[in-house]
Amino acid sequence: MTQPLIVPVALGDRGYDIHVADGLLARAGALVAPLTRSRRIAVVTDENVWPLHGAALRRSFEAAGLGVHPLVLGPGEASKSFTVLADLCDALLALDITRADAIVAFGGGVIGDLTGFAAAILKRGTGFVQMPTTLLAMVDSSVGGKTGINTAAGKNLVGAFHQPRAVIADTALLATLPPRERQAGYAEIVKYGLINDPAFFDWCEAQGRRVLALEPDAVAHAVAQSCRAKAAVVAADERETADVRALLNLGHTFGHALEAETGFGTALLHGEAVAIGMAQAFRFSAARGLCPPADAERVVAHLAAAGLRTRAAEAGITADAAPRLVAHMLHDKKKLGDTLPFILARGIGQAFVAKDVALAEVERFLADELRG
Numbered sequence: 001m002t003q004p005l006i007v008p009v010a011l012g013d014r015g016y017d018i019h020v021a022d023g024l025l026a027r028a029g030a031l032v033a034p035l036t037r038s039r040r041i042a043v044v045t046d047e048n049v050w051p052l053h054g055a056a057l058r059r060s061f062e063a064a065g066l067g068v069h070p071l072v073l074g075p076g077e078a079s080k081s082f083t084v085l086a087d088l089c090d091a092l093l094a095l096d097i098t099r100a101d102a103i104v105a106f107g108g109g110v111i112g113d114l115t116g117f118a119a120a121i122l123k124r125g126t127g128f129v130q131m132p133t134t135l136l137a138m139v140d141s142s143v144g145g146k147t148g149i150n151t152a153a154g155k156n157l158v159g160a161f162h163q164p165r166a167v168i169a170d171t172a173l174l175a176t177l178p179p180r181e182r183q184a185g186y187a188e189i190v191k192y193g194l195i196n197d198p199a200f201f202d203w204c205e206a207q208g209r210r211v212l213a214l215e216p217d218a219v220a221h222a223v224a225q226s227c228r229a230k231a232a233v234v235a236a237d238e239r240e241t242a243d244v245r246a247l248l249n250l251g252h253t254f255g256h257a258l259e260a261e262t263g264f265g266t267a268l269l270h271g272e273a274v275a276i277g278m279a280q281a282f283r284f285s286a287a288r289g290l291c292p293p294a295d296a297e298r299v300v301a302h303l304a305a306a307g308l309r310t311r312a313a314e315a316g317i318t319a320d321a322a323p324r325l326v327a328h329m330l331h332d333k334k335k336l337g338d339t340l341p342f343i344l345a346r347g348i349g350q351a352f353v354a355k356d357v358a359l360a361e362v363e364r365f366l367a368d369e370l371r372g
Ligand SMILES: NC(=O)c1ccc[n+]([C@@H]2O[C@H](COP(=O)([O-])OP(=O)(O)OC[C@H]3O[C@@H](n4cnc5c(N)ncnc54)[C@H](O)[C@@H]3O)[C@@H](O)[C@H]2O)c1
Pocket: 046, 047, 048, 049, 052, 075, 076, 077, 080, 107, 108, 109, 110, 111, 113, 133, 134, 135, 136, 137, 140, 141, 142, 143, 144, 145, 146, 147, 156, 173, 174, 175, 176, 177, 178, 181, 184, 185, 270, 271
């Protein structure tokens, strides 16, 4: 095992540590044991992750005196639903989980968001631990306590802020992650550079290829830098009320609309939608005269070099979709009254919250883009 990196999330009595190391799964039981009263742990996971990594998790937990009760769900975005949530809550209640216990989420962002929400509402709040297994979950979704499910109206529309008791990320688990999922997770890494860290974006341009190839030092740096960036934002604005955490939504107002339009399926993964959304946010910023066009071109070029799509049309979105995309955006949780804030940029590393964007302007921009 490499020397673990520990990133604290400074949230007072809701604070916790993010532990990152290659090979950390072997020590996960010892890290979880002090966080839960029960010696029998409900581990929520999915049908891809459990056959690959369940035995190693079980060994680690049993070595720490913890029994494991796996709850294995279907993989993919479809599991972030009311139906799966209800079944999961029933299964957890049948296991007699108490508030002093910690439910373990062992999987990607879908498992983490769903399990975290189940933990938030079960008995009005039980403990949980995030054990992310995808690149996306290690750099973003396991940190910060946004939990929830999708509804027919859109993405993450029912949920709660509920912080985990710890995040335990074993980067060795990424070895089994398909390349497409690596690329999707990489988009959320690039996001941190684009928001406020131009030097990190430079690093991504130089080293991103090595992250995608899972070269250990590059993965370690990307995960550490991302977790530090997210922990700082979450500590400053846990509940997205101060125009700070909203910056983590760069690319998401556009991206969530694309996910809704493509039906939350495998046609467009979350990270892939965010990549297109970030490209759109930069092109829109350039079109408004806010951002140098050369910066938008650089962003698009880097995302494309990472194998990510950067235009909605490449995801099969047709030219007539602009009004529907704007209608999806009306469900965005950042909307306050009639104002829908957009995360725009004055350049690479200079994202900001814009509250003067008319939806008619966004619709015209999308229609122009889709017409090519
Ligand atoms: N809460 C947050 O702050 C936050 C942040 C970003 C994204 N998200 C959410 O996260 C979700 C996307 O997460 P994701 O990209 O991890 O998707 P995911 O959870 O669907 O996982 C992607 C795929 O990889 C498989 N998988 C997971 N780990 C694996 C491994 N080690 N080896 C092989 N296969 C593995 C899964 O079974 C799944 O098929 C979206 O719902 C998104 O909205 C939430």
